């Protein structure tokens with residue numbers, strides 16, 4: 001019969017040995033060298049994207065739609081001048097600006113080939129090509145490495161689809177919108193995520 005001590009010993013070997021998960025090898029045994037390899041930038045971008053998407057969905061359904069349905073407050077583009085909530089797109093852009101200010105080099109924006117505001121148009125050829133690609137093929141993010149000065153960045157562009165009728169109605173009727181024939185599930189634009197990488 002295995003004694004408690006032996007079992008404890010085996011447990012500690014199992015717990016503290018080399019654990020390898022998707023390219024990351026960690027050893028909590030101080031005698032062994034700790035190996036931490038980088039996570040692929042595609043994965044990092046996908047992680048960041050899933051967080052942005054989840055926050056936007058929670059804000060849209062549990063704040064904007066809920067408050068509107070209860071007759072308490074609605075979202076309006078001119079929320080700063082009125083008693084209104086920011087639109088989900090404005091919430092995302094604002095949060096993105098805060099992230100950029102942090103100086104980590106990670107950035108994200110909502111962009112489009114048919115932007116309500118020109119500042120939300122593609123800033124580079126890469127972004128334009130990415131928007132064209134995800135408009136044709138919304139299921140596949142457009143990814144690549146871009147250079148800015150001496151620095152290299154990984155960019156990933158994800159399709160942003162009109163998942164609700166409200167997206168279609170507002171983008172088709174906004175006075176500044178250059179396109180007015182969006183339908184449900186049309187690609188309205190994309191979320192571009194930028195991650196700094198080592199040269």
Ligand code: HEC
Nearest residue numbers: 089110111112115116117120160161162166167170188189
């Ligand atoms: C009530 C109007 C309204 C609704 C509803 C709305 N948007 Fe927008 N959207 C805007 C405005 C206004 C902006 C510009 C925000 C800014 O940058 O100040 C914008 C920006 C965007 C942009 C960036 C490009 C651009 O047009 O400036 C995308 C992409 C976008 N929205 C997608 C969506 C999607 C997807 C939905 C639905 C899930 C949606 N929008 C719902 C008004 C709306």
